[in-house]
Amino acid sequence: MGLRIVVGSDDAGFDYKEALKRDLEADERVDEVIDVGVGADEHTAYPHVGVAAGRTIAEGRADRALLVCGTGIGVAMAASTVPGIRASVAHDSFSVERLVKSNNAQVLTFGQRVIGLELARKLAQEWLGHGFDESSASAQKVALLSEYEAAPATESEPVGR
Numbered sequence: 001m002g003l004r005i006v007v008g009s010d011d012a013g014f015d016y017k018e019a020l021k022r023d024l025e026a027d028e029r030v031d032e033v034i035d036v037g038v039g040a041d042e043h044t045a046y047p048h049v050g051v052a053a054g055r056t057i058a059e060g061r062a063d064r065a066l067l068v069c070g071t072g073i074g075v076a077m078a079a080s081t082v083p084g085i086r087a088s089v090a091h092d093s094f095s096v097e098r099l100v101k102s103n104n105a106q107v108l109t110f111g112q113r114v115i116g117l118e119l120a121r122k123l124a125q126e127w128l129g130h131g132f133d134e135s136s137a138s139a140q141k142v143a144l145l146s147e148y149e150a151a152p153a154t155e156s157e158p159v160g161r
């Protein structure tokens, strides 16, 4: 089964979102592309878009998200507020690979005001080819993230090591 991918952006990331969406729709590794906005001439603030994307994954309606804003930072922060969602901006090949293989992040974000379109398109292609190995040493570290997320915010003790 292919991937179900959410795309989204604010107005600062709209052009890249549209270009990346076209690439994903043409990619045989992708079964479905779900666009959570914005549409042309819409001005939805990035937190709404990031959370909508994160919730779509958390509810099991998509596997991953590719989001764009001016820097990539805001949509990553917004998506990360959704429990169980790991999101980050990554603008180089190695970071994109480790975002999946080390961190099992479901969400990759780009900054339209930071990197060129062709680099964003190439990184998105590479991202599709990466998968997380649940039996890797990284899996235990990602599990710790989940444990901290579930722990009371005021808890002073580290979770089990």
Ligand SMILES: O=C(CO)[C@H](O)COP(=O)(O)O
Pocket (backbone or CB within 6 Å): 010, 012, 013, 046, 069, 070, 071, 072, 073, 074, 075
């Ligand atoms: O990059 C953004 C948020 O990280 C967004 O596209 C622009 O935000 P602003 O600088 O607050 O307008």
